[in-house]
Amino acid sequence: MGQRIVTGVVAGAAFLTLLWLGGWYYYGILALLALIGYHEFVRLNKLPAGRADVLCGFAATLVLALPKLPFDWTTPDMSAVAWLLMFVLLTATVFSKNRITLDQSALLFLGAFYIGLGFRYMAATRDLPHGMFWPLLVFFCIWASDAGAYFVGKAIGRTKLWPAISPNKTVEGALGGLVIALLVSLIFAVAWPDWIGYGTAIGVALAAAVAGQLGDLIQSAYKRLRGVKDSGSLLPGHGGVLDRTDSWLIVFPLVHLLGLLTV
Known part of the structure; x- marks a missing residue:
């Protein structure tokens, strides 16, 4: 319990500080948490983190988690990200001759949106008035x-x-x-x-x-x-x-x- 309290206080204080700073300080920690969360999701499903389709899932999670991209890049529409990720994952089943299974592709797609969109809305909430x-x-x-x-x-x-x-x-x-x-x-x-x-x-x-x-x-x-x-x-x-x-x-x-x- 003691370790749990110490970790909670330290992590909570650091997170609230970045929330207070806002902007890319806050976007950055949310993006990092999204990528770590997706890595945990991938590991739970016993998928190799370095495989091409999994890396595409990481990229989609990152893009989805950010309300805007740096360097004035145009942030893709969420429906475009969804379609592109779906296309890549389905294509991976073809080129791998089903070694990458449809079930695996579906899980990667689900994880990217479950995690990416969750953090995206956290970022969007900070950008509201007040x-x-x-x-x-x-x-x-x-x-x-x-x-x-x-x-x-x-x-x-x-x-x-x-x-x-x-x-x-x-x-x-x-x-x-x-x-x-x-x-x-x-x-x-x-x-x-x-x-x-x-x-x-x-x-x-x-x-x-x-x-x-x-x-x-x-x-x-x-x-x-x-x-x-x-x-x-x-x-x-x-x-x-x-x-x-x-x-x-x-x-x-x-x-x-x-x-x-x-x-």
């Missing part, structure tokens, strides 16, 4: 939900939420996480009433708590399928990038798609 307000709101709601679910579950958790996927999660913990996320979001609404209304604050909290816990369960289900405890070992006591960002990857796109981040 600077750090919106990303801090979403991050704090996610973290509040995680902490609330953990501590409430430890204290009073009795009813298993989804034991086949994540045996330690409880219904009481999930509800506790939801309540704590609501409290945090409403504090933002009280402190900055000109920027966010109570309805929006409740919507963000619900998305962060419900979709965030689903994102956690998605990663738990995948790791259970692959027979591993953690996606990686980058963060002592916390696992890999995907272990720490599984909620982020689902919540940030969702709050944008739901139109909750009003400006």
